[in-house]
Amino acid sequence: MTLTIGVDVGGTKVAGGVVDERGNVLAANRRSTPAEDPAGTRDTIAEVAAELAREHPEAVSIGIGAAAWIDAAGSTVLFAPNLAWRDEPLRDYVSKQVGLPTVLENDANVAAWAEFRFGAARQADDSMVMITVGTGIGGGIVLGGKLWRGANGMAGELGHIQSVPDGHPCGCGRLGCLEQYASGNALVRFARAGARQEPERAAQLLELAGGDPLAISGRQITEAARAGDGVARDAFAQIGYWLGVAMADLAQSFDPQILVVGGGVIDAGDLLMGPTQRTYRDQLAARGRFPIAEVVAAQMGNTAGVVGAADLARRI
Ligand SMILES: [Zn+2]
Structure with a gap:
């Protein structure tokens, strides 16, 4: 071998x-x-x-x-x-x-x-699209059984497709990039804003953060969401929503066999994948007229x- x-x-x-x-x-x-x-x-x-x-x-x-x-x-x-x-x-x-x-x-x-060959997309032999959600957002596209690198090696920079016209400024110079709405940083931003606006719904989250909304971290949001904290769950629902919208656009662009969400946030399980999958199905064009490619969580981990x-x- x-x-x-x-x-x-x-x-x-x-x-x-x-x-x-x-x-x-x-x-x-x-x-x-x-x-x-x-x-x-x-x-x-x-x-x-x-x-x-x-x-x-x-x-x-x-x-x-x-x-x-x-x-x-x-x-x-x-x-x-x-x-x-x-x-x-x-x-x-x-x-x-x-x-x-x-x-x-x-x-x-x-x-x-790795996911295409051995992980969540191993049943696919032709095509897949993956969004990796970490502090920022990365992506990868496989077409015709090959990693699609693009004319300049830049294909798959999916964190910088636009989610919100004239939205939140991104480090890349654009406004409203997916990375500003569906990354680990976005999760923290949503949770901090929610905890300031509705502290009573963020009781568990604020307790973990020592009472200070600005001290809220990604790990605390996952822990609080698992324990039922309303604001922490909403933060996952928000990034899941934007991931679902992006996945529907990508399904329409590439018609892949499968779509994968990877990165540390998938540790939150259905708290993230539920809203992502629901929004994805809601957002697909001409629903019911085509077979629908599944959106699944990555499996290869570290x-x-x-x-x-x-x-x-x-x-x-
Ligand atoms: Zn950007």
Whole structure:
């Protein structure tokens, strides 16, 4: 069985793994990311991959998934919001250091690929769309059985499709992006506003936050929502609503076999997926005239980055 190495590069850690053809992780390692130091981050990635390659000399290639914009050739990091990288020729550097062919891909694309191959969309053989909800929002699109990278490597930036014309300002320069209405940050914003306006409905949430609406965190919202807190549940219903609207637009655009919601917020289960799925069905055009693709929660969890990157490396 052919083995490959996957490396998942985030703002706080670099995680590596040796992965087989079925998506099983046979060995793993991780280091802290020296995020302020581009050369140090690059070397940490190469060391994580080299260590695994020494332990498993039968591994044939390396895949790297990074929280960054990657160029069309899949060779250079153009920009990374949480890492001090600009125009970093990462792919060839790691390949040369470790002595194995290497691929480089955006982390949300990598996670989508992992779900398509081994996770929530593994029954699909042609197409899927995934929205990953973290602090911000990422996305990935698979069409014709291939990860769709677009003309410039920029496809799947689904956090920056517009939800609300002239809405909340986004870091990307637009107004009203999905990321401003359906991300982890949006969840916190909705909950804080709700707790200020209706403190009596946010009793459990405010207790967890020490009485201060500005101290409310994402984890507290999940905990309070599970315990029945009205404002915390509303906050999930709001981001679920906007996710559902976006999913309906994406279903109309791509007609995928399945749509997936990933990221830390899916830990909230039906508190998020219920409103998402209801809104999605309500928003579909010409309802009842077409088969409806399901919207489901991701299944790969924290291993998606390593497993997806390693599987893309199998396709070099
Ligand atoms: Zn934006």
